[in-house]
Amino acid sequence: MIEFSLEAIGGLWARRLDKRRGGCEEIDWNAIAREATPELVTVARDVWTRSAFSEYASGAAFAEIASHLLAARAPIDLIAAAGDFVGDEMFHADLASRVAMALGGAVPLQVNYEKLVRPPEGDGALLRAAELIVRSCCVGETLTVPMLKQSRRTAGSRAIEVVISRILRDEAQHAELGWWFLDWADLSDADRAHLAVVAGSTIRSFGVLFGRECTATEGLGALPCERFEATFLDAVSNDVVAPLAERGIIVPREDVEGLSGG
Ligand SMILES: [Fe+2]
Numbered sequence: 083m084i085e086f087s088l089e090a091i092g093g094l095w096a097r098r099l100d101k102r103r104g105g106c107e108e109i110d111w112n113a114i115a116r117e118a119t120p121e122l123v124t125v126a127r128d129v130w131t132r133s134a135f136s137e138y139a140s141g142a143a144f145a146e147i148a149s150h151l152l153a154a155r156a157p158i159d160l161i162a163a164a165g166d167f168v169g170d171e172m173f174h175a176d177l178a179s180r181v182a183m184a185l186g187g188a189v190p191l192q193v194n195y196e197k198l199v200r201p202p203e204g205d206g207a208l209l210r211a212a213e214l215i216v217r218s219c220c221v222g223e224t225l226t227v228p229m230l231k232q233s234r235r236t237a238g239s240r241a242i243e244v245v246i247s248r249i250l251r252d253e254a255q256h257a258e259l260g261w262w263f264l265d266w267a268d269l270s271d272a273d274r275a276h277l278a279v280v281a282g283s284t285i286r287s288f289g290v291l292f293g294r295e296c297t298a299t300e301g302l303g304a305l306p307c308e309r310f311e312a313t314f315l316d317a318v319s320n321d322v323v324a325p326l327a328e329r330g331i332i333v334p335r336e337d338v339e340g341l342s343g344g
């Protein structure tokens with residue numbers, strides 16, 4: 083485990099990343115900390131440091147997804163999208179780290195860069211790609227969207243609202259890739275049964291993660307625990323379990339029942 087940090091090299095590479103900056107030019111970074119209490123700033127520094135890391139880890143997930151889609155001979159436009167999403171996630175990591183800097187700097191966070199993505203376990207390239215996609219897109223990205231909207235509603239900072247809106251614009255597509263992939267992939271009943279188990283355990287681990295990372299205070303992009311549970315449970319059943327079931331992937335009931343955000 084080493085301390086999480088980000089580096090950018092600049093030059094033409096920074097200009098490539100800058101192409102994604104549409105909508106963020108007018109953010110007044112200095113305004114973020116100005117009206118907040120010191121307690122809230124401390125909480126938010128932690129929130130945005132973790133968020134920069136989770137964006138970085140999402141980039142790793144899409145890099146894996148892209149290479150597994152290549153091996154599975156997936157449609158080329160889908161592969162290109164997955165590769166492009168790595169760039170989106172690096173841009174989100176950049177935005178989140180700018181928020182952390184505006185709040186006084188990132189907090190120390192120990193991470194393992196060599197274990198960013200758990201390797202898929204299914205047999206064959208298609209099922210392995212499906213496993214990664216169910217975890218990251220159908221569950222992870224899909225559940226992130228309503229949680230980000232909840233954090234935006236209580237942000238109390240115009241700059242943070244803009245940052246979250248910019249991130250949300252991409253995350254909705256990142257989720258969507260999952261459903262398009264499942265509609266394309268020719269999966270067997272056994273594959274779908276395997277994916278149901280994968281989805282169920284991923285939903286449970288997201289419940290634990292969000293439950294651990296929600297905060298007692300609200301504002302500056304923190305996810306208030308008080309508002310998290312109802313949003314989470316609703317998103318699990320309507321946005322994840324139901325569309326998976328439509329595609330023959332029936333999440334085990336025990337993974338959903340008893341979910342109470344932790
Ligand atoms: Fe992201």
Ligand SMILES: [Fe+2]
Nearest residue numbers: 140223253256
């Ligand atoms: Fe994403």
